[in-house]
Amino acid sequence: MPSPVTRTTLPVMTYFPPPAEELRLIDAELRQLDARRGQLLARRAWLVAALRQAAAALPPAPAAVPHTAGFPPPRTEAGAPRVQNVLLLLGGILLTVAAIAFTLVSWGHLGIAGRALVLGGVTAAVLAAPVPLLARGLRSTGEAVAGLGFALTVLDAYALHEVAFAEAGGAGYAAVAAAVLAAGWTAYGVLPRTGGLRLPLPAALAAGQLPLLLWAVAAGAGPAGIAGALLVTAACDTAVALRWAVPAVRVAAVAGAFALGGWGAVTAGWLSWTASGPGAAARAAALLLLAVGIALTAARRVADEEHAVGLAVAAGLLAVGAVGGTARSALPAMWTVPAYLACGVALLAAVRQARLPRPVRRGAALASAAVQGLAVLTAVPLVVIALLGPAGWVPRIWSGAPDGTRAAVAAGVPWPPYAGTAPLVTAVVAVVLALAARDTARRTWALRGALGLAWATVLIVPPVLDVPYAAGLVVLGALTAGLLLAAARTRADGSPVTALVLAVVTSVALGCAALAARPATLLAPAVLTALFAAASVDERLSPVTAPAALAHATALACAAGAAAGWAPQHTALPVLAVPAAAALVASRTGGTARIPVEVTGGAAALLAIGLAAPAPPVLALVLALCGVITAGAALRPDRRALGWASAALFVLAAWVRLAAWDVTAPEAYTLPATVPALVVGALRRRRDPRASSWTAYGPGLAATLLPSLAAAWADTHWLRPLLLGAAALLLTLLGARHRLQAPLVLGGTVLVLVALHELAPYLVQVTDALPRWVPPALAGLLLLAVGATYERRLRDVRRVREVLGNMN
Structure with missing residues (x-):
């Protein structure tokens, strides 16, 4: 930076210089000031440029500095290029609208020469305008003018049809015009002078989507011809998208390929599904195979793996539709699903072809899985009927064994049509999964799926073949045994659990199906109890099999009682054998099986109580036996708390018995609970002298004193209040003697209330005799x-x- 210039001052003189000398000095001083100002302005410009470069390198500030007068500075909402593009777009639209209005409205006012002059001159001028605009660097303006020119060419084609080709068909002329426009716009876009424009080639590609489709419509082609035109156009779009490097052209080609290719493929698939004969099916298959070729070609050339996989999946599904549709047209209706399934399984051959790209092989595997999954879904209704249908025998038990398994399983439910090949479908997919489980990362899920499908196959085979009723029950029993054996022998992850769940589900279906005949109702739960009990030897299976065995044993006890003609309350007694067995098994079982066994035993005990409820004497016996079972379980150190439940059951049994004897005195109900409770409290106080008297004696004393007090207040005789008052006095004295709160407070309170009850009549009389004041x-x-x-x-x-x- 230049050094500052020292300002010169006028010398101090004792005299004034002459005017000429003073003027010279002033001029020299002004020249020095001008030079200094120039230096400062240059330095300022350099500093401003440096600050602008630094600000451009930094991120934008979050907030602007407040403007003068408290208002923020104006914010730029659109950059210059964006504004320019918007203005050019609006201008092009307005000119296009004006051209359309001129062509449609003012066209008839011109003669032949005028029309030709307008058509040729205006279009040529507009299409030539982008050349000088590109030369001057006005690319956006050139794009807008070129778009206007393309719109004018469309209007020229329309005007030409109205003047010279009015007799030509609209669709045919539109097809030719679209082809000519596509060719012309392509040539315009590749010319050296206009090659810098981005609009011509995508516009030409958009126009190229119409000629074949319009030609097919003009030729009166049916759905097959239209689908062929769409697929051929999609193939051309695919070729352009794979070979052209311009992004705009590639995007337009991909959009056209997906839109027209998808439309054509869906149309061909619909034609294949509705084909009435082999000829129509073959034509639809040819169209589908064309779509397959397009998708496979794109899948092998696309760089993005996910897109390639998606295209390969589409190709696989279209191939299955083509071949399966041809086979379907020549086979009976029941073989439709197996035909498509066979084609889907055949796709797995492509997975073994190492020469195919990895995305193509992966897409083939996914397409095959989709076809197999859809095929399995067609068998799901049959499996649901085989499982839930036997429940229809519950309201009409022992109404007579049907002739075949189908009637036993359906039990009034409509039988699905074309169900004869459902077992074949599930069996084939089960085999595929079993083979795929050998070399797949999802081995566990494949094995589970194979096991489930094999189970479904065996489950639906008897009703599909309509074997005899007894044979169907034998198959269900053998299936349950096989699943239990598989669960015991299998060590693969997840498979034992799957086998166990399927075994339990099958056993329930067998039990419901056996309700049709009395012998089967007795035999089925007995066999199932034996099977699940034998499987409970394996500790891995016992948490499921042991409760299942107890559940089937409960069903056997109920069936035996019903078959013997016993009343429900009498059937409750053999049912109690199940909770007794559960308590015995739980005492010798460890691990996770103990709690499920005890819960199942408790549920059986509740069932027995419910069965005995209509007969109070039998109910009292059942409650007492439940108390005995619970007391036996409470002998184990980890089940001491069951002692309270045992005592409650004994008390309930005594109360029910007293109610059956028409005993109304509350002391008959409360004293049997009070005496044991006081004994237990005394034993606890002996072991722990610090235990509270409320904990030891409070529940037992309150159990008798409070109900007796309520009865005494409602009793008009003198015996109950006298005995209750004497007992309360004794408790009060004992509480005071041994310094115990519970007897003292409860006894004293009851004594006072009994005394008030006895004095109440006299107090009322005295109150009535006294004046009101x-x-x-x-x-x-x-x-x-x-x-x-x-x-x-x-x-x-x-x-x-x-x-x-x-x-x-």
Whole structure:
């Protein structure tokens, strides 16, 4: 930076210089100031440029500096290029609208020469305008003008049809015009002078989508011809998308290929599905194979793997539709699903071809899986009927064994049509999964799927073949045994659990199907109980098989009672053998099987109680037996808490028995619970002297005192209040003697309430004999006395509280 210039001052003189000399000095001073100003302006320009470069390298500030007068500075909402493009687009649209209006409205006012002049001159001028615009660097303006020119060429084609080719068909002329426009726009886009424009080639590609389709419509082609035109156009678009490097052209070609190719493929698939004969099916298959070729070609050339996989999946599904549709047209209707399934399984051959790209092989595998999954879905209704249909025998048990398994399984449910090949479908997919499980990363899921499909196959074979009723039950029993054996022998991850679940489900279906005949109802639960009990030897299976065995044993007990003609309350007694067996098994079983066994035994006990509920004497016996079973289980150290349940069951049994004897005295119900409770409390106090008297004696005393007190207040005789008052007095004295809160407080409270009950009639008589003003006066005197001696009464209350607090 230049050094600053020292400002010169006028010398101090004792005299004034002449005017000429003073003017010379002033001019020299002004020249120095001008030079200094120039230096400062140059330095300022350099600093401004440096600051602008630094600001461009930094991210934008989050907030702007407030503008003058409290208003923020104006914000730029659109850059110059964006504004330019919008203006050019609007201008092109307006000119296009004007041209359309001129062509449609003012065209008839011109003669032949005028029309030719307008058509040729305006279009040529507009299409030539982008050349100088590109030369001057006005690319956006050139694009807008070229778009206007393309719109004018479309209007020229329309005008030409109205003038010279009015007799030509609209669709045929439109096809030719679209082809000519596509060729012309392509030539315009590749010319050296206009090659820099981005619009011509995508516009030509868009126009190229129409000629074949319009030609097919003009020729009166049916759906097959239209689908062929669409697929051929899609093939051309695919070729352009794979070979052209311009992004705009590639995007337009991909869009056209997907739109027209998808339309054509869907049309061909619909033609294949609705084909009435081999000839129509073959024509639809040819169209589908054309679509397959397009998709495979694109899948092998596309760089993106996910897109390639998607195209390969589409190719695989279209191939299955082509071949399967041809086979379907020549086979009976019931073989439609197996035909498509065979084609889907055949796709797996492509997975073994190492020369194919990895995305293509992966897409073939996914397409095959999709076809197999859809085929399996067609068998799902049959499996649901085989499982849930036997439940229809529950409301009409023992109504007679049907002749065949189909009637036993369906039980009034409509049988699906074309169900004869469903077992073949599930069996084939099961084999495929079993073979695929050998070399796949999802081995566990493949094995589970294979096992489930094999089970479904065996489950639906008897109703499909309509074997005899007994044979169908034997198949279900053998299937259950086989699944239990597979669960015991299999060590693969997840397969034992799957086999166990399927075994339980099958056993339920067998039990319901056996309800049709009395012998089967007795035999089926017996066999199932034996099977699940034998499987419970394996500790891995016992958490499921042991409860299942107990459940089937419960069903066997109920069936045996019903077959013997017993009443429900009498059937409850053999049902109690199940909770007894559950308690015995739980005592010898460890691990996770103990709790499921106990829960199942408890459920069987509740069922027995419910069956015995209509007969109180039998119910009392059942409750007592449940108490015995629970007491036996409470002998185990980890089930001590069941002792409370056992005591409750014994008490309930005694109450039910008393109710059956028409006993109404509450003491007959409460004393059997009070005496054991007091004994238990005394034993606890002996082992733990610090235990509270409320915990040890409170529940037992309250169980008798409170119901007896309620009965005494409603009793008009003198015996119950006398006995209750004597017992309460004795408890109060014992509580005071041994310093126990519970007997003292409960006994004293009951004693006071009994005394009030006995004195109540006399108090009422005295109250009626006294004047009406005496009770309020007595209440007032009492309040005055308490108020006068409030401090003393408060100390008395505190003393009583301390005495009670010191008691146990």
